[in-house]
Amino acid sequence: MIDNISSYSVKNFIPFGDEVYFRLFERHFEKWWPVHPLMLLLGVIILVLAWMGKSRALAVALALPIVFCAVTFHFQLYAELTPLGKYFGWAFLIEAAFILLWGFAGKPFGKFRPTIPAIIGAALAVFGLAVYPFLALDTERKLTGAEYLGMSPDPTICFVLGIFLMSKRPLWFLLLFPIPFLWAAATAGTIDALDAPMAMTLPAVSAVAFIVAIAWKWLLPRD
Amino acid sequence: MNRRQTLKLLSSGATALAFSPTTVFAEEAKGAMKKIPSSGEEIPVIGMGTWRTFNVGSDTVLRDRCAEVLKTFFANGGSMIDNSPMYGSAREVVGYALKKIGIPKNLFCAEKIFTEDGMATRTQTAESAGLWGVKSFDLMQIHNLVAWQEHLATLRKMKEEGVIRYLGITTSHGRRHEDLEKIMKSEPLDFVQLTYNITNREVEERLLPVAAEKGIAIIANRPFDGAELFNLVKSKNAKLPEYAAEIDCTTWAAFFLKFIVSHPAVTCAIPATSKVAHMQENMAARLGTMPDQETRKRMIETITKL
Numbered sequence: 433m434i435d436n437i438s439s440y441s442v443k444n445f446i447p448f449g450d451e452v453y454f455r456l457f458e459r460h461f462e463k464w465w466p467v468h469p470l471m472l473l474l475g476v477i478i479l480v481l482a483w484m485g486k487s488r489a490l491a492v493a494l495a496l497p498i499v500f501c502a503v504t505f506h507f508q509l510y511a512e513l514t515p516l517g518k519y520f521g522w523a524f525l526i527e528a529a530f531i532l533l534w535g536f537a538g539k540p541f542g543k544f545r546p547t548i549p550a551i552i553g554a555a556l557a558v559f560g561l562a563v564y565p566f567l568a569l570d571t572e573r574k575l576t577g578a579e580y581l582g583m584s585p586d587p588t589i590c591f592v593l594g595i596f597l598m599s600k601r602p603l604w605f606l607l608l609f610p611i612p613f614l615w616a617a618a619t620a621g622t623i624d625a626l627d628a629p630m631a632m633t634l635p636a637v638s639a640v641a642f643i644v645a646i647a648w649k650w651l652l653p654r655d
Numbered sequence: 656m657n658r659r660q661t662l663k664l665l666s667s668g669a670t671a672l673a674f675s676p677t678t679v680f681a682e683e684a685k686g687a688m689k690k691i692p693s694s695g696e697e698i699p700v701i702g703m704g705t706w707r708t709f710n711v712g713s714d715t716v717l718r719d720r721c722a723e724v725l726k727t728f729f730a731n732g733g734s735m736i737d738n739s740p741m742y743g744s745a746r747e748v749v750g751y752a753l754k755k756i757g758i759p760k761n762l763f764c765a766e767k768i769f770t771e772d773g774m775a776t777r778t779q780t781a782e783s784a785g786l787w788g789v790k791s792f793d794l795m796q797i798h799n800l801v802a803w804q805e806h807l808a809t810l811r812k813m814k815e816e817g818v819i820r821y822l823g824i825t826t827s828h829g830r831r832h833e834d835l836e837k838i839m840k841s842e843p844l845d846f847v848q849l850t851y852n853i854t855n856r857e858v859e860e861r862l863l864p865v866a867a868e869k870g871i872a873i874i875a876n877r878p879f880d881g882a883e884l885f886n887l888v889k890s891k892n893a894k895l896p897e898y899a900a901e902i903d904c905t906t907w908a909a910f911f912l913k914f915i916v917s918h919p920a921v922t923c924a925i926p927a928t929s930k931v932a933h934m935q936e937n938m939a940a941r942l943g944t945m946p947d948q949e950t951r952k953r954m955i956e957t958i959t960k961l
Contacts, residue, residue: 443881446707447706447742447743448710448711448743451717451929452710452712452714455716455717459714509712512712512743513710513711513712513743514743
């Protein structure tokens with residue numbers, strides 16, 4: 433259905449305005465509060481599990497916010513505005529399945545060692561968990577319209593990428609990255625097309641995660 | 656009138672010959688109207704688009720605001736609403752708003768077919784009618800020329816059966832103009848929708864003259880170039896020129912819209928908005944004096960110099 437692809441900009445594929453998009457987070461908050469503090473608690477538990485090296489429990493715990501976000505945000509809200517909501521809903525469910533496979537098939541977490549990737553990973557996870565919600569304040573949104581782990585895709589992906597870096601990283605763990613990167617590209621394109629600030633936050637996080645993952649693989653000693 | 660005469664007419668400024676203000680624009684108090692060439696039916700020169708603005712999902716706060724926008728549109732003499740299956744929840748939201756404010760007698764429903772399945776013309780029309788809450792559409796257009804041969808054949812039958820009153824085809828952003836011109840010349844169409852505004856005037860060269868020659872109504876989309884025109888005047892801190900008062904423009908919205916609908920071959924423009932105040936500004940473009948050819952040139956100069 434698309435001819436002359438070069439004549440299109442990302443804006444042509446965003447069929448809603450900024451107010452509608454950012455109100456999704458407010459509406460999600462109204463519907464699901466007080467799940468938010470529970471997700472915050474879950475995020476802390478996941479960090480503790482990573483520190484303790486409990487791979488299977490961590491995989492299950494990490495899959496939960498991704499599945500919750502897929503169902504309550506992508507399928508129930510975002511899909512009303514664009515087919516991307518449905519596609520990313522399924523993509524997030526697939527990512528959750530990958531994480532379960534990753535946690536159960538191997539043993540990606542051992543006792544925490546403060547390597548550079550692990551420290552950067554922990555920092556990204558804490559950023560997704562505790563800092564991301566406050567970014568909304570800079571865009572004149574209230575905390576009821578902010579984005580939280582498990583409730584909105586951006587902080588969820590940020591947190592997940594951080595946890596990935598905290599793991600032992602066999603080569604195939606890079607297969608976990610494409611879906612988060614696709615979402616990072618989609619959210620950046622959307623926010624930029626809406627002329628809203630901080631469009632590049634998640635792509636920047638993704639770039640850091642990818643560079644650290646690659647650098648660790650080839651430039652730093654393995655665990 | 657042959658093509659050469661049409662071109663000469665459109666470029667000379669002698670628009671009064673074919674499009675005199677008395678025939679083009681009805682009583683000023685009611686606002687400007689133009690005739691659909693294929694039927695002679697008059698419609699207001701300002702319609703309403705729904706791209707982006709009416710795609711609000713199940714958000715009841717924004718749905719109610721859309722209903723207010725629609726109410727303002729009709730209260731100010733509006734008639735044509737344009738929509739598409741491509742616009743997310745916009746069909747459903749228009750249906751919600753129409754149900755809330757009541758369907759006015761003068762509603763002119765313009766929908767689109769947007770599917771590569773050439774056999775789905777009737778199915779998608781019925782689906783859209785259900786979402787709008789109307790029995791039938793006044794105008795059904797083929798969106799962006801998608802599977803146009805198959806859809807056009809079915810739409811012709813539907814028009815004969817009285818399921819729709821008019822048929823048309825659309826494009827935007829200046830895409831596929833060569834194909835569109837061929838279709839306009841070879842197929843009987845009631846309407847063509849295309850992008851035309853004060854900074855995107857490519858269609859003046861060929862498509863608008865063809866439309867005038869073939870008796871095809873023109874709907875101008877992206878009248879503000881997707882808000883870029885407002886961004887332009889805002890970034891330059893530009894004030895309306897003094898002559899704007901002579902054509903009864905008190906806002907840039909009216910300035911941009913009057914430029915479009917004063918082209919003799921253009922039937923109406925379809926600005927989209929989610930704000931009542933902006934709808935009032937848009938609808939004010941129907942009122943008062945319309946720019947003549949000389950003023951249109953000045954309007955282009957004004958914007959070009961920014």
